[in-house]
Amino acid sequence: MSLPLRTVEVAGVYARPGVEPPLGPSRLHLQDGRIARIEPLAQLPPEARHRIALPAPCNAHDHGRGLRTLAFGACDQSLELWLPALAREPKVDPYLRAAVGFARMAEGGVALANHCHNTQDGRALLQEAEAVSRAARDVGVRIAFAVPFAGRNSVVYGPLEPLLAHLPHGDHERLRRMRQPTRTLAENLALVEAIAALEHEGFQVQYGPVGPQWVDDEAMAAIARASADSGRRVHMHLFETQRQRRWADAEYKGGLLGHLDAIGLLSPRLTLAHAVWLDEADCALLAERGVTVSANVSSNLRLRSGMPAFGRWLDAGLRFGLGLDGMSLDDDEDMLRETRLAWHQLQASDRQDRFQPAQLFQALCVDGRRSIVGEDGGGVLQTGAPADMLVLDTQQIVRDRIAPDAPELLELVLARATKAHIHQLWVRGRCIVSDAACASVDLPSLEAALLDDARARHAAEPPDAPAIARLQRALRMHLGCC
Numbered sequence: 001m002s003l004p005l006r007t008v009e010v011a012g013v014y015a016r017p018g019v020e021p022p023l024g025p026s027r028l029h030l031q032d033g034r035i036a037r038i039e040p041l042a043q044l045p046p047e048a049r050h051r052i053a054l055p056a057p058c059n060a061h062d063h064g065r066g067l068r069t070l071a072f073g074a075c076d077q078s079l080e081l082w083l084p085a086l087a088r089e090p091k092v093d094p095y096l097r098a099a100v101g102f103a104r105m106a107e108g109g110v111a112l113a114n115h116c117h118n119t120q121d122g123r124a125l126l127q128e129a130e131a132v133s134r135a136a137r138d139v140g141v142r143i144a145f146a147v148p149f150a151g152r153n154s155v156v157y158g159p160l161e162p163l164l165a166h167l168p169h170g171d172h173e174r175l176r177r178m179r180q181p182t183r184t185l186a187e188n189l190a191l192v193e194a195i196a197a198l199e200h201e202g203f204q205v206q207y208g209p210v211g212p213q214w215v216d217d218e219a220m221a222a223i224a225r226a227s228a229d230s231g232r233r234v235h236m237h238l239f240e241t242q243r244q245r246r247w248a249d250a251e252y253k254g255g256l257l258g259h260l261d262a263i264g265l266l267s268p269r270l271t272l273a274h275a276v277w278l279d280e281a282d283c284a285l286l287a288e289r290g291v292t293v294s295a296n297v298s299s300n301l302r303l304r305s306g307m308p309a310f311g312r313w314l315d316a317g318l319r320f321g322l323g324l325d326g327m328s329l330d331d332d333e334d335m336l337r338e339t340r341l342a343w344h345q346l347q348a349s350d351r352q353d354r355f356q357p358a359q360l361f362q363a364l365c366v367d368g369r370r371s372i373v374g375e376d377g378g379g380v381l382q383t384g385a386p387a388d389m390l391v392l393d394t395q396q397i398v399r400d401r402i403a404p405d406a407p408e409l410l411e412l413v414l415a416r417a418t419k420a421h422i423h424q425l426w427v428r429g430r431c432i433v434s435d436a437a438c439a440s441v442d443l444p445s446l447e448a449a450l451l452d453d454a455r456a457r458h459a460a461e462p463p464d465a466p467a468i469a470r471l472q473r474a475l476r477m478h479l480g481c482c
């Protein structure tokens, strides 16, 4: 599709933030999804006086849920206790679910995102993917859709029986059924091909083994082979919690990562979400294999997972992006706030002062991006690069600065910018957010429709809250956490 020429005037262009000083007043010409030209301006329109352009932020790990987890009563707590509460989510229209999720992300500054699909109906995944593909096109964000593969250790890592000992007999059959995979490996691999037929410039397919504890060795090896053959990327949760790490250490005597390496899964095509509990050797191996990880700081706080060992990542030269995981600190999908939180945490764990704004923007705009669309020359504002760009209005951000040049504007942006300061978000030369509101779809109407749908479904098919509470109680006893 050919897009018309659009122009954007700004007071500064941060082509590579932190790496090189910004260009002064400029007019960016955007055509056919790319930056056609950056023209210096002698005279800037007054309304552009405080506007700056930055490469577009990328959300390296998310689930694209239109309903926030708190909205349906999955309250923040340890991941293993929180997961059963996700069963409270009403089955809603998959288009509304994705469109609201993506439009909120766009308002949060996200131009590209990894979407790890949480299936609502295991037998209707293709229809759900079609709705997600349509939502990505309508909203205008670029989405990598990870097709979920799972088949073991649902409910609890390892055998189910010790957990059942803490539950009434009436619950046993239901939990045994939850341990049964919904789809076979062959069905899942065929689904990847079917969903690939839905691909467009804003929607690409990835293999999505949900996590090593939930995917059997045969499926994992098949995914590694299929990724090598097809060149498609793989996106997987890894070592989000210490319990997952302990499970893996007990299960794989030679080490889980050594096993994943032996089957060929560790490659530049792989992204690992969380990776909170990596040790030094893991970091070195992943860096050597060119794997990207996604840091999800807010999510790790809210789900009591611990903090990523950023110091180790930096020691090993492990590259990483930043992800919201549907769990931003203020539940507002604000990618700029998430970036600030990661920035402070990184600074705190980097005792050698190696981590500078240049590396932060490399994670946010370049390495996270690579985990979504691969190498495409994006993440930088220059002629010929994809026209994916964030324009911030910095008037409020600089309002109390005593001197005009100190601190530097980028320092203030890192310290203060939120989604409220977004003047525009451009994706592939299309303006999808204008004055902090999604411009491509009518988000308030979509949200209202989603909530109506969710409330109606909740009333018609309420979740079995007592059963979920019994399971959480049993898990607490089984895991010894209370």
Ligand SMILES: [Zn+2]
Pocket: 061, 062, 063, 116, 237, 273, 325
């Ligand atoms: Zn996740």
